[in-house]
Amino acid sequence: MKDIYTGQFYNRDLSWLLFNRRVINLAADSKNPLLERLNFLAIASNNLDEFYNVRIPSIENQVNLGKDGIDPKSGLTPQELLVQIHARNNKNISQQYDTLYELLSIFEERNIFTLKQYDQLTAEYQEEADQYFRHRLMPFLNVLTFDAQHSRPEIKDGAITICVRLAQAGKTSVRLIPVPPKLSRLVRLKRNERDYFTLLEDVIRNNLNQLFPDARILETLTFRLTRDKDVEMDAEMGDNDSAGTIETMERYLAARERGNTTRIEIQQQEHEFNAESRIFEQLIQQTHVRGTGVYNVPGPLDLTFLFQFSKIYSKKHTELKYPPYQSAEWSGTGSLFNYLDQQDLLIQYPYDSFNQFLLFLREAINDPNTVAIKQTIYRVADNSKVIALLKEAAAKGIHVSAIVELRARFDEEHNLDIVEELEDAGCFVYFGKENMKVHSKTCLVLKNEGDKPTGYVHIGTGNYNEKTAGQFVDLNLFSSDQRYVNDLARFFNYLETDDAEPPHYEVVTASPHRIEDMVIQNIQKVTERFIATGKGHVFLKTNALTDQEVIEAIYDAAKVGVPFRIIVRGACCLKLGICGEKENIVISSIVGELLEHNRIYAFFSDQPVQLWISSADLMTRNMDNRVELAAPILGEKVQNELLDIIELYSQDDVDGSFLNLDGRYFKRDIPSGKSAQQTFINRISDREQDEPKIEPVVSHETTEYDASLENNQQKQLRTARIINLILLIMVIILFVILLIK
Missing domain, CATH: 3.30.870.10 (Endonuclease Chain A)
Structure with missing residues (x-):
């Protein structure tokens, strides 16, 4: 095997697999809470799915097109790279499942829950699982024929499927049974103090005689396909023709569901998997998967089901989760805009709350001088508060421009819904630039005050998504600096105009190309x-x-x-x-x-x-x-x-x-520094106390909060006048006493 450590650079994909191993290492680290450790195993599984959806297809395409060129970074051919990826990933999988079984044994020892294979259950539990199959599960099952005489059945990306070879009436046949995706994979068999679980696919596999009562089960195989989800679009995006662009995206999404198979995961049974299996051979032939995409997994497929344990036990066993903390809210005594009129604000999610950006939008909507709100949209949460506020702004007559990136991978369908929602509310929706995703995270509020437009900006490193803002560490700059405002006005004009050339900016910079130039030029200056x-x-x-x-x-x-x-x-x-x-x-x-x-x-x-x-x-x-x-x-x-x-x-x-x-x-082995994340969490309360208090100015007296502050100021003024009057009376009395003496 070629040495992958020669040359000037490491290969990107092999390096990424080391990152996924670091995630798996967190699951093996006893310093982390138990439920969090299960979550890290699930995260690593989810990460790898996307790797085979997106990264592997590009390498396989090079092989399919006969491109045997050497990767300039690693010196590997595409074929050699696939072999190296398979070898490194097998090591990751082995470590991942070793950790899984170690963790499951700990949960069992602590009498929290037990996850068992069907054949490891007592007869009483097996009967309970069988009843679940008959009364709850069986009506949801579909049985598909899998042979050369029938059209190839549609096996969805990521779906767990049970393949069965049957003998019936002197003939053999193969059937596919997709595990219903809408049902929980965890089948709970609760008795006494401890919860017992087995997996949905295990219950199905052990009740096949009820599905095929007149046949003999010759062989079964539980597998899962991963498909190429990086298929090319058949037309370019970005011309801002809403109907045509949306139709193109819908065709793209349909084509993506039929992408080539990039990986097959086979679940090991109680015996070592037999590569000479008839149904295995047929599966490989039908799916055309490469040998480097076949994995013999030593346990349950798709470990994302482990997330469910956190939902079940996190409230009852809070000690098995990371300690909770409350993100810091805006603590200024006045309007956020008033604060920004005097100085910039830098906050960091999730240590600072996403509500501060929502406050930014809310103030823009309530300010009678706001004439426009312009914002990029890449990934937003379901039932997004950001989208709701943009719709509210449009309803109040504010010009709202939303640059929606439909090509945000795996969020395309959600973003199509967002487009319809925004357009129905009267917002102006744009689709960015041809051939380029709009990945920037910025919002511009324009006001009509004085001779030229002024306003406020938000520039961030993460999405406008209140859910991920509680999990992703991202920086956010808020400012009223006219240089930022002018630059973002140019930036949004470029995004909204089909044939506009990239503008020149006073302070910010933008890709394509210029961010790279900025970084390189600054390194050279240093x-x-x-x-x-x-x-x-x-x-x-x-x-x-x-x-x-x-x-x-x-x-x-x-x-x-x-x-x-x-x-x-x-x-x-x-x-x-x-x-x-x-x-x-x-x-x-x-x-x-x-x-x-x-x-x-x-x-x-x-x-x-x-x-x-x-x-x-x-x-x-x-x-x-x-x-x-x-x-x-x-x-x-x-x-x-x-x-x-x-x-x-x-x-x-x-x-x-x-x-x-x-x-x-x-x-x-012996850290000399500290955890940045834990330090930021510990600082939350300190930063709230130290936040400067900025009094509101008259121009924002329209908000309810400012009105109450104005009433407080009037009360303070009346109190001060009363005190001054009392002091004056006391001085007069003292003067009279001195005269009498």
Whole structure:
């Protein structure tokens, strides 16, 4: 097998599998609560599904097209890469299931619950499971014929299916039984103190004689398909023709459900799986899956069912979950807009509440001077409060422009519904730019005050989604700085106009291309100043570092000794140990209770620090093929706050795993720093107490909250006048007494 550690770069996909192993490691870490450990196993399973939906198809397409070219980063051919992926993923799966069985034994020992295979249940429990099959499950089952004489049945992506070979009336046949997706996979068999569970597919497999009473069961196989969900669209998006664009997306979604099979997972039975199985051979022939896409899984398929245990037991066993905390709410005594009139605001989800953005929108709607709200929409929550507020704004006569990205992967159908909802409410909906996803996260509020439009901006690193804002760590900048307002006005005009050229900005920058240029140019500036003064360093925090030009700029700077502190949650193609003896690069991946999602790019030298937040990862697709936004942090207060955040991340060696020269990640045996996530959680109450109190100004007296403050001010004024009058009377009395004496 070719050495995958030679060359200048690591392969993106192999590096990503190491990230998924770090997630599995969290499940194996005894310091994490038990239910959270089950969740990490489920997360790793969900991650891998998307990997085979999206990443594997592109590699297989290269093989199908006869492209035997060498990957410029890893030096591997597509065929070699598939072999390496299969080998590394098998190691992950082995570790994942070893951890699963260890955790299940702990739950059983603690008398919380027991998950058993059907044949491990007592006769009493088996009878209960059989009754469930007869009375609850059997009516939901569909039986499909699977042979060459019939059209290939539609096996949905991710569906668990039981394949059965039957002997009946001297003939053999094969049937498929999809496990009903609407039913819980956990079948509860509750008796006495402890809950007993078995899995839905196990109950079906052990009751096949009731489905086929006149046949003999020769062989069964439980499997699961993963399909290519990265199929090409048959027409370009982005011309803002609503009917045509929506029709294109609907055709695309239908085609995606018929994508090629990229993986088959086979569940091991009580005996070692027999690769000579007749139905296995037929399954491979019918699905055309590659050998590198076949996995013999040592346990239940699709571990996302483990999420259900948290729902069942998290309230009763709070000690088995991470301790709860309350995100900080806006604590200023006045309007958020009044605060922004005086200084910028930087907040970080989930330590700060998403309600602060909702407050931002609410104030815009209630302000009589608001003339327009413009916002990008990538992923929003079900029953989104953001969408509800945009609709309310349109109903009040405010011009609402929503740039909805229909190509947000796996959210396409939801976004189609959002488009209809917004258009029905009178909002103006746009679909972004041709050939490029709009991945930026920004909102612009325009007001009609004075000679030129003014307003407020929000620029973030994460989606406008109140659900994920409670789980993803993201930075958010709010400002009334006219430079941001002008730049975002240009940015939205570019998105709303089909043939507009990318504008030039005063302070922000945007991809395609310009964010990459900004990062590289700033690295080069730091390098120049470092050579001249010996001072300078670079801090980068991103979800992935795969862009070759950015990595080469880091290499060039590292060769002269520029220090780099880089935090990359997922795939990292940068390799350590190739820049010479002056190299000073520290790379870690923070994977913990919360999902690190913010992007920070900071450049330090003897000149003023350059601090940026961005929606863009340091990946070629984000640099060249998407509309992304990056904003400099300009205000002194918010700069200091971001510097503090950077310092905490730089010190984190608790949640951080560190890249070594061999391309592996390791944890420090004795951490010398602290957990950034836990520190931010602990600081929530302190930040609420320290938040500056900004009194409201007269221009916002229309809100109920401001009116009450105005009444309070009037009461305080009356009180002050009474006190002054009493003091005056006392002075007069004292003067009279002195005269009498």
